[in-house]
Amino acid sequence: MIPGAETPDRRGRTGLHLVGRDLDRNPDVVVRDVELLSADWYVLRATTYEHRQHDGTVTTERRETYDRGDGATVLLYEPARRTVLLTRQFRYAVYVNEHPDGMLLETAAGLLDDDAPEEAVRREAAEETGVEIGEIEHVFDVYMSPGSVTERLHFYAAPYAGTPGGTRAGIAEEGEHIEVVELGFDEALAAIGTTIVDAKTVMLLQWAALSGPFSAPPA
Structure with missing residues (x-):
């Protein structure tokens, strides 16, 4: 058994x-x-x-x-400087499926465990980036791979404060070795399909461009 x-x-x-x-x-x-x-x-x-x-x-x-349970992810953005804050970490699942080095650029994310989605996403943002984030906006909830994976992912966006650029974060005891990467929003948007190939990140960047914080052209 x-x-x-x-x-x-x-x-x-x-x-x-x-x-x-x-x-x-x-x-x-x-x-x-x-x-x-x-x-x-x-x-x-x-x-x-x-x-x-x-x-x-x-x-x-x-x-x-x-x-594997449900999860939550958040796009961290700084509207005045038109930047977003992403993470880069090794993901074996993409490495074994033809990603060049397995080092994936993505939005901060994690499983809910026993927390409510907003609590979980605040926890993950703090653990993975170390920055202070503002009011969280719920964007949508999506089933990411409905053919075989039960997970429903809760999507959020929130402004952040500070310019970490290149710092390290994550919980070492859990095998997390995360690089915090700040990018200009337009640079990140242009990187979709090349250096940014993570689905949740692509979806949040496109949302930000179409109806989110960067939907209006820069002044």
């Missing part, structure tokens, strides 16, 4: 094989079985369900889902 079902996993969780069995919000989908595949830290499940199609036929499908 995989830990996390009847026996606790290393985070003390049980009952992870029951999640999703009681779903009934969609009358065309009936969950028949949930198999716990792994709960080493996050949770991998295989769910078998019946799905009634538009023509009335019923198919049986089996899908794997990866549950």
